[in-house]
Amino acid sequence: MTIWSKLAIAGLAALVPLSASAETRVTYKSASAGTSYYQMGVQIAEAIKAGSDGNIIVTLEESQGSVQNVMEAAVRPGNYVFTTPPGLVGLAQAAKGPFDGKGNPKFDEIRALFPIPSLTMHFIMSTESGVTDFAGMEGKNILIGKGSFGATEGAKYLELFGLKDKVNLADVELSNAGAALKNGQIDGFVTAGSWPAPNVIEAAAGTGVTLLSLSDDQVAATKRTRTVIPAGTYAGQDKDVVTTSLDVVAFATTAMDDETAYQMTKTFWEQKEKMSADAPWWKGVTTDMLASIPGKIHPGAQRYYSEKGVALTDAQK
Structure with missing residues (x-):
């Protein structure tokens, strides 16, 4: 093998980790397998992959319910996305209801991305x-x-x-x-x-x-x-x-960087029409549903809504 061949192989090997690092991985925690919300998670994962040209890969995880999803937000690092009614996030942040005695300052870092079917x-x-x-x-x-x-x-x-x-x-x-x-x-x-x-x-x-x-x-x-x-x-x-x-909303935390949150939100809305053709439950999802979110929306998602002229409240910013 010539020195040039060796250099070429070494160069290709060096590119592998670079291309892998360009791929953003997101964990999406939804609901029990077999439920409509788990099916929605499958659709979102496929839509995000297709809409981002494979740059964002969503791994779907089964869940036993919204309370579990919120609880894990306190311990999950990085790009953790989960679904829950917005009211449960408020209860977690106030350590009330199912979160009584289970308060965690990490709950204050939860940020909304986009609504899903109610x-x-x-x-x-x-x-x-x-x-x-x-x-x-x-x-x-x-x-x-x-x-x-x-x-x-x-x-x-x-x-x-x-x-x-x-x-x-x-x-x-x-x-x-x-x-x-x-x-x-x-x-x-x-x-x-x-x-x-x-x-x-x-x-x-x-x-x-x-x-x-x-x-x-x-x-x-x-x-x-x-x-x-x-x-x-x-x-x-x-x-x-x-x-x-x-109302049910997809949330992330401030551990997700703004660009990933922006791309996730942008791709979701751009792919919604196609998802609606495959499953009618997406037809009822509109940006009007953002009004049901009393807490903060992720800055990356805010950027997308600002570009589209979607008004947000001061409390959401």
């Missing part, structure tokens, strides 16, 4: 039950699940609407809701997820269902965001359904 409440009744409004749920077998946002919120709504102890809560796993509805084991179920929710699609396709709509007074009583599920979202749904939702 957790939307669905109240599903079989057509055979004849139920078309909340009052009609009295005496019926209803599945609300347990341990999830949907279960907690569902129980709250039953109490708010005067149905506490007036419905029979079914002891069935929420994952079996479609089958239980079809065989008559339950009359209806409550679930929270982005629309169209996979378990509601399954139930609507396998059994005639009615989605219950909330009145304006009922929406106000919940203190949640008014949300409309458009007609035709589910099989047999011939009119808009008014319900409520809880």
